[in-house]
Amino acid sequence: MRVLGISGDPTGKSKVDTLVKTVLENSKYTDTEFISLRELNIGPCKGCFSCIKTNHCTVQDDWNSVESKVKEAEILILGVPTYYGAAFGINALTHSFLERWFSLRHKGIKLNLKKVILIIVSGGEHENTAITNLKTFFEIYHGVTDIEVIVSRGSIPCLVCGEGESCPISFAIEMYGEGLKITPDIMPSLEKQNDVIEKSKLILSK
Ligand SMILES: Cc1cc2nc3c(=O)[nH]c(=O)nc-3n(C[C@H](O)[C@H](O)[C@H](O)COP(=O)(O)O)c2cc1C
Numbered sequence: 001m002r003v004l005g006i007s008g009d010p011t012g013k014s015k016v017d018t019l020v021k022t023v024l025e026n027s028k029y030t031d032t033e034f035i036s037l038r039e040l041n042i043g044p045c046k047g048c049f050s051c052i053k054t055n056h057c058t059v060q061d062d063w064n065s066v067e068s069k070v071k072e073a074e075i076l077i078l079g080v081p082t083y084y085g086a087a088f089g090i091n092a093l094t095h096s097f098l099e100r101w102f103s104l105r106h107k108g109i110k111l112n113l114k115k116v117i118l119i120i121v122s123g124g125e126h127e128n129t130a131i132t133n134l135k136t137f138f139e140i141y142h143g144v145t146d147i148e149v150i151v152s153r154g155s156i157p158c159l160v161c162g163e164g165e166s167c168p169i170s171f172a173i174e175m176y177g178e179g180l181k182i183t184p185d186i187m188p189s190l191e192k193q194n195d196v197i198e199k200s201k202l203i204l205s206k
Helices: 015-025 063-072 092-104 127-141 171-176 194-202
Strands: 003-007 032-036 075-081 115-122 147-153
Touching: 003 015, 003 063, 015 032, 015 075, 015 115, 015 147, 015 194, 032 063, 063 092, 075 127, 115 127, 127 147, 147 194
Parallel strands: 003 032, 003 075, 075 115, 115 147
Antiparallel strands: none
């Protein structure tokens, strides 16, 4: 089985990268690869339809270097942070990448994908929009029905921006209540999410 792990984390510091790598490192399959979208320049679909006849996107950017990897992958691990999660679900970096899959669904679906593992890291319990939207993307548009989901709690921006205890639109105050003191013990670190780490280790291990 060819296993492709894709991280849509633009920071390189979030739990998204860590969890995608944890699944890959503990997988029973040896043909694995990790790709970070933040290291690539992949813009959105331009709607030019030049891919219709050839199933090949002619827009010149780093999609060209991952297109064949996406086509060959049999298992995809997709790690995604939720940005404006209640509105959009997934972040724009991941969205641009997924829009380019349009070139792989003309005259049939040009994928070998059998299974998708979604890793959603959400600060404020906005994972459900991301899960619903991504399931629709893979099931309805790309014909993959074997989808598993891992959810991890990330840090909402108001916990780390420095103003979260007093800002009039602080989402941290909304979540944790008035008089909030932002201390290390309320930060949702991965060390406190042992169930998430264990699930990530086990999911492809047997
Ligand atoms: C621009 C931006 C918007 C965000 N919007 C939301 C949001 O609407 N809902 C939410 O749950 N988390 C939101 N987050 C938090 C991210 O989900 C979180 O930063 C990400 O999952 C990484 O968390 P970590 O650094 O703790 O791993 C946002 C983060 C950024 C940078």
